[in-house]
Amino acid sequence: xxxxxxxxxxxxxxxxxxxxxxxxxxxxxxxxxxxDFIICHKELQQRIKTVMDKWSSxxxxxxxxxxxxxxxxxxxxxxxxxxxxENYSNINFTGLAKILKKYDKRTGGLLRLPFIQKxxxxxxxxxxxxxxxxxxxxxxxxxxxxPIEEDKEETKEQKGAIMVATEPVKGIFRNTVVALLTMExxxxxxxxxxxxxxxxLNLPHSHxxxxxxxxxxxxxx
Amino acid sequence: MENSASLQESSLAPSNGxxxxxxxxxxxxxxxxxxxxxxxxxxxxxxxxxxQSSRDLASLPPLDASFSQSTASLIHxxxxxxxxxxxxxxxxxxxxxxxxxxxxxxxxxxxxxxxSEDHNKKTNWQEWADDLxxxxxxxxxxxxxxTNVLNPRVEVPxxxxxxxxxxxxxxxxxxxxxxxxxSHAYPSSTAPPTKxxxxxxxxxxxxxxxxxxxxxxxxRATPKGILKLMNVEGLTIYHVKSHLQKYxxxxxxxxxxxxxxxxxxTSIEEMKSIDLKTSIGITEALRLQVEVQKQLHxxxxxxxNLQLRIEEQGRYLQMMFxxxxxxxxxxxxxxxxxxxxxxxxxxxxxxxxxxxxKSDSEALEQDHSRTGIGPGNAGTNEDKSSSGVSTKxxxxxxxxxxxxxxxxxxxxRARTEK
Numbered sequence: 256x257x258x259x260x261x262x263x264x265x266x267x268x269x270x271x272x273x274x275x276x277x278x279x280x281x282x283x284x285x286x287x288x289x290x291d292f293i294i295c296h297k298e299l300q301q302r303i304k305t306v307m308d309k310w311s312s313x314x315x316x317x318x319x320x321x322x323x324x325x326x327x328x329x330x331x332x333x334x335x336x337x338x339x340x341e342n343y344s345n346i347n348f349t350g351l352a353k354i355l356k357k358y359d360k361r362t363g364g365l366l367r368l369p370f371i372q373k374x375x376x377x378x379x380x381x382x383x384x385x386x387x388x389x390x391x392x393x394x395x396x397x398x399x400x401x402p403i404e405e406d407k408e409e410t411k412e413q414k415g416a417i418m419v420a421t422e423p424v425k426g427i428f429r430n431t432v433v434a435l436l437t438m439e440x441x442x443x444x445x446x447x448x449x450x451x452x453x454x455x456l457n458l459p460h461s462h463x464x465x466x467x468x469x470x471x472x473x474x475x476x
Numbered sequence: 477m478e479n480s481a482s483l484q485e486s487s488l489a490p491s492n493g494x495x496x497x498x499x500x501x502x503x504x505x506x507x508x509x510x511x512x513x514x515x516x517x518x519x520x521x522x523x524x525x526x527x528q529s530s531r532d533l534a535s536l537p538p539l540d541a542s543f544s545q546s547t548a549s550l551i552h553x554x555x556x557x558x559x560x561x562x563x564x565x566x567x568x569x570x571x572x573x574x575x576x577x578x579x580x581x582x583x584x585x586x587x588x589x590x591x592s593e594d595h596n597k598k599t600n601w602q603e604w605a606d607d608l609x610x611x612x613x614x615x616x617x618x619x620x621x622x623t624n625v626l627n628p629r630v631e632v633p634x635x636x637x638x639x640x641x642x643x644x645x646x647x648x649x650x651x652x653x654x655x656x657x658x659s660h661a662y663p664s665s666t667a668p669p670t671k672x673x674x675x676x677x678x679x680x681x682x683x684x685x686x687x688x689x690x691x692x693x694x695x696r697a698t699p700k701g702i703l704k705l706m707n708v709e710g711l712t713i714y715h716v717k718s719h720l721q722k723y724x725x726x727x728x729x730x731x732x733x734x735x736x737x738x739x740x741x742t743s744i745e746e747m748k749s750i751d752l753k754t755s756i757g758i759t760e761a762l763r764l765q766v767e768v769q770k771q772l773h774x775x776x777x778x779x780x781n782l783q784l785r786i787e788e789q790g791r792y793l794q795m796m797f798x799x800x801x802x803x804x805x806x807x808x809x810x811x812x813x814x815x816x817x818x819x820x821x822x823x824x825x826x827x828x829x830x831x832x833x834k835s836d837s838e839a840l841e842q843d844h845s846r847t848g849i850g851p852g853n854a855g856t857n858e859d860k861s862s863s864g865v866s867t868k869x870x871x872x873x874x875x876x877x878x879x880x881x882x883x884x885x886x887x888x889r890a891r892t893e894k
Contacts, residue, residue: 283673290676290719294726297681324758331762331769338773345776348783368794371787378675382780389773396766428765431772438775453782456775464768 267366270358274351274370278377281347285379288340295333296388302326303399327396334392335427337385342434344382348374349441356447432467674715683708684719694724 303326310319351374355367374380435458442456458464687705691697699717706716 286673286675291722291726293676293678293681294719294723297678297685298726327762328758331765335765335769338769338776341773341776345780345783352783368790372791375784375787378673384677386773386777393766393770393773428768431765431768435768435772435775438772438779442779453779453786458775459771460767 263362267362267364271366271370274354277347278351278374278379281344281379282377285340285344288336289385292333292337292340292385292388296392299326299330299333299392299395302329303395330392330396332427334389334396335431337389337392339427339430339434340385341382341389342438344379344385346434346437348380429467432464435464674711676719680708681719684716684723688720688723694720694727 306319306322306326309322352367352371355370358364359367439456439458439461442453683706684702687702688694688697690705691701697720699713699720702720703711703713703716
């Protein structure tokens with residue numbers, strides 16, 4: 256009577272079950288957001304077109320500026336949200352990879368390789384559409400909304416450094432910065448590096464990003 | 477535009493608070509029969525490594541992604557884990573392919589299954605676990621659709637609170653008539669009444685918009701009419717309904733803001749000034765935001781490509797080892813020469829690496845340099861095992877040539893001919 260193999264097989268099955276649960280949560284959330292983004296993307300395009308048409312026929316400058324300003328804010332935030340969804344996808348994938356690696360290490364199993372192959376095909380990790388939307392959005396932002404590019408890189412950086420050093424930062428911007436810092440952190444040289452590990456990150460404008468003051472999003476009472 | 481960031485902040489606390497309570501009320505599994513089994517299952521098993529792994533999860537670097545759902549998923553609180561785990565395990569046994577008892581039976585024998593003396597099942601555990609890996613998509617999504625709809629933790633924070641309330645009610649109505657959890661293990665399993673997970677595309681959305689406009693706008697169009705007009709196979713009315721809801725919300729938000737546009741602008745200004753000093757101005761603040769966002773996007777893209785390549789290499793290595801083992805088994809006792817045959821020719825392969833392979837390795841090096849690692853350090857990915865290093869590098873070049881089994885044996889023959 257081999258009690259050990261049964262126990263191991265059962266435990267493995269339970270583990271796989273839990274992982275699948277998590278993956279499904281990722282998928283559900285991701286696809287919901289993706290759907291929202293598709294709708295939002297179309298709406299923004301529509302809004303821009305409407306404002307453009309109105310302006311070319313009507314000609315009221317202030318109205319145009321106001322409405323464009325609003326669209327600009329929205330589109331920048333929209334871009335940010337999509338990038339954060341990409342980050343969500345990636346960070347969860349990284350997490351799964353680490354979990355699987357640890358599982359194999361602790362149980363001597365060979366779960367990692369086949370399982371991660373399945374993960375690669377999951378909806379939450381196939382981000383082609385979101386990626387495309389991000390690029391399109393970025394182009395719209397560059398061409399339509401910020402046409403005048405007079406500042407040089409350094410002055411922009413200086414301004415950024417001055418302005419953000421003192422105030423805590425909130426919202427999408429904050430989360431984006433956190434995401435970058437987290438990525439840097441995760442990819443720092445680790446003791447468990449193997450040929451599956453990512454190389455360390457070298458961010459441009461790293462000092463600027465580090466200079467932001469970041470509060471915790473969870474209010475500490 | 478949804479102010480999802482602040483919404484998440486407020487929704488995180490309550491959803492976590494209610495989670496512990498709500499997961500016990502078997503909204504997930506609506507049969508009260510299973511509820512009585514919970515006390516049995518809860519404490520009977522606590523395999524050491526599983527509790528360890530939950531501790532490990534907690535020790536992962538704090539993932540402060542903006543979508544707090546990801547942190548909630550990965551770093552469970554212990555209490556939640558126990559409760560949801562016991563329910564999940566029950567579900568798991570409900571779904572055992574070999575186990576198709578009526579629900580009543582299952583309740584009493586739940587602990588019995590764990591200590592099963594069924595010898596057939598023992599040997600099948602491993603295969604079943606492997607099967608489980610393969611069943612990631614269809615069944616779990618159907619099953620968990622029920623759970624996720626009612627699980628506040630997973631619910632996307634929406635601008636209008638109505639939607640999150642409407643959905644659970646909608647699905648509960650669907651569940652009650654059936655009175656049981658739909659899965660393939662149940663004798664009377666039916667197709668899940670709730671919407672199976674569907675992935676929208678821009679093209680599909682365009683078709684949707686066309687249909688809506690034909691029917692007179694988002695307010696007047698009905699899901700049934702839209703569904704008919706769209707005429708897309710596999711699309712159900714539930715998909716259309718939820719999509720229409722989202723669409724209406726997205727339209728409604730900017731329209732309401734028109735009336736209060738002044739208020740909106742000042743609030744945006746306030747936000748930006750809290751975010752960044754007003755001396756810089758909103759344009760600069762926006763520009764900076766876009767810069768940072770673009771940077772994150774770029775880094776993510778690079779990281780993702782790296783990850784894909786790494787996994788590809790790993791998979792290829794695995795394939796190689798398996799083939800080697802196979803050849804060893806077949807030849808039965810001439811291991812060293814066989815392995816030399818397999819591994820040695822690969823580095824020295826005379827096959828001209830086709831363009832894909834070359835550009836791949838070049839691109840990989842480019843990625844490395846972009847992330848601050850020179851070509852000399854490209855080996856960070858591939859250092860530890862000595863044989864692994866050379867094999868991997870050559871693998872990149874010959875990846876496309878040695879693709880499947882037949883291709884492999886062909887190239888092997890070609891080498892021996894030379």
